[in-house]
Amino acid sequence: MSTLGISSDSLTTESNFPVPSSRSSPDSKIHKLPKQSLSSYLKSLDSAFSKISSRVGAIDTIMRGGLARGKVTEISGPPGSGKTSFGIQFAISAVLEQKQVLWIDTASCVPLSRLLAGLPSSFSRNPEALDSYVKHLQISSLAKLLILFMRPPAYLKDFDVIIIDDITTLLSSGFAYFVAKPSTKSVSAADRTQRAEDHTTKRSRAATELVNALSRLAAQYDVAVLLLGKMVSRIFAGQRARLVSVLGEEGDATSPVTTSIWTRLYLFRNDVLFDNPASHIHSKPSLQRRQTAKRGVPHACAIKCAGVNYENASLSVFRIVNTGIADTDEWFDEFIVREPSNETVIHESREASHQFTEIFGSFNDSERSDSFVSAKQQLSEGSQDEIGDVTQHSPDQIASEAETIIPTNYTNKTEISDSEEEDIGDWSDIDISELLS
């Protein structure tokens, strides 16, 4: 058959289609994108080959495989939420798959030692090997970043992954020199909004041009583009300030996120209240469910994936580690293992923690939100039964930030009690900061 890259099993369905042959003139070849049949394209969309995995199960799940090639992915969050760590994680993944990475710095320099820590020691001993996979560019102004992608030099097409850390620094300060024209008349409300608008208009225009240029580049050369952005604050009329991505939100008319960004992840921190399975050892019914809050746990939320906006966003927790990010079932293990307990408890909790990731891992688009809600519901239902003597506290409480992520199977593990009679100890004695370190 004449088209390129068709696998044999798709031939049967395509053989009746009038596929244009590749006998096109040499001149037009330069201007055409590579041809591919629709079904093989759809297949390749979801195939592992076209994604750079994050090597973290939960994150791969919410991103449907990881960083998509040929597309622009955006990860935004407030300072300290794990954006650079995500970048490092993907950079390491790409190098391990022997792909070429371009890291573009705008504010701080890339944490090189963290990159090396996640790679085999041969890279640390021989930095030239690292140089052959990862290249670096430092861009100090928005004008330069725009020109780099609007008039892309030839070397950009040799890369498989381009990571920009971060876009907010340049987009915010690129227009800081914009001085509103002084008006001779008294400043009217209309005038003031006019000036404010200009600044926002400039920024959205620059963001649109940049993202469109990036998505063209990504599609043309099959590059996975990862944009890391700090969230900016936006005051909505009548409400308080909220953090949003610097590129705008889904509803904005002037934002490029609707058309040009394939996957969007929001990173943030939140308190997590979870169940300690070891507490089932307690014989007293009122103390059976002991909750512990882990403060400031990093969360990743995919608000858009594979071009589809999520009504009920898919959420996952993760851990920030030196080499990037890590899975949370490791974290669960670590937490349990620190407790003086017998092996049965550890064994059971490991099993339970695998089920924990299973719950998150089994999310599909439709089922995702349902499973999440049911876990929450289970907690609130279960807790009403068991903690009967909780005194009434005033409604304005801490809890609105605390989410509950409960692996539903924990509640059923009563056989942990086994032979363990000794008291685990008072939870308040434990230094949580020690656990968090």
Added chain:
Amino acid sequence: MADIFSVLPDYSSDDYDLLNTFSECNLLAADLASLSSSVDALARRTRRSQVELRSFFNSYEEELKKGAIENGPVGISTCMNLLQRSHEKPVLRFFSTGDSRLDMSLFGGKGIATGCITEIVGESSVGKSTFLTQLCVSVQLSPENGGLNGDAIYISTESGLSTHRLNMLISSFRARFLDDRERLSADRVHYVGCRDLEEQDHILQFQLPAFARTRNIGLIVLDSIASHYRAEHFGSGPSAMYVRGNELLKTASVLRRLAKECKCAVVVANQVTDLFRLEELVQGAVSSASVMTLTQQSQMSQATEKYLRAPSDMPASSLQQSESIDFSRSFEEEEAELLASMNEEEQEADFDVLEMDLQSRFYTGWNWLSDASSEADYVPGSQGKTSAMGHVWSLCVSQRIVFKRETIEMDYDLGRGKRTIGVVFSPYFESGKMVEFEIDNEGVREVPQ
């Protein structure tokens, strides 16, 4: 183009008239870059011929590409000069804080990073200026002893550098690092004071780069960024915040450029402000909305009522409502409360995890939520502290280090407790750990556990 010389310092053009036209139309360097694909629209706007504009764009693009883009990407190991190919300073270096134990606990054994803006935030008299003075000394050390063998520049907006303290630290370091006795000197710390924002801008934009080219600079200290912004009156209301934010962004980009050009560390001290109660926040917003139309005002008051009636997610408001403040609330009680409130479904309806006040507790250095139940940060009437200069400034810095001091109740007075230091966020180091430190004649040192 007002900012052409900050983007392209060596730009020269035959047609300054065209640049003037761009300025009049309020077009900045980045605007022109983004408009480079729509020359006809630009021609209409500036009333210039397309031919003229196209030739401008050709030279403009060429200029922009000069340097990093033209040369192309380099191997990443050159960031830290791992292959030691070049005699130039690498972009990313680290230098010790002066206390090796502190370096090990908080900074991965390395120390303060160059090439980016590091912020030190803390209340007054917690030890920020002493720490900055110590950095000015430790940067002069030779690389074998953890320094950069560089000079330090101290820009003061407040009370100035204490020369007494500086000399004490120098003699203490000389005693510790005998082979660097000759290297350490007060002459290598260059001091400049600035009295207002205009002077500060001028120093940072013009005087400092010129000065830095004559010496090997390792560290630039700005103590502090907040004092002038707080002193100067920008107006009131949202437009004032916008103007102040712009000034901050300009200052930050100048500092960043300095850090990259001189390949030095830039450490900025910041102050602390109180975070006020929910109702006060909203009232403040309502009162500053003096030019809003009637419909907007009614919308705002509806929203205000909704927030005031809705269960507040601030723990301190419950503290303030109760008669006595119980600091001994145990962890369990807190968790039991959490659980109780989880049962109420309507709590979750208005909950927006990305609200700035909720997220800010993770990156300002003060988690007013968890801290409110301990004595550490409780100040009557407020709900805790936050770093000054707002979210805009938090985005400008790459690293934030927080200095805290416990206040303990002692009879009739609030006494001073232990001092702690920790990394709030950093691309290089782990955050969240607070270590205790002390200050004496030797400087700032971690208290051994």
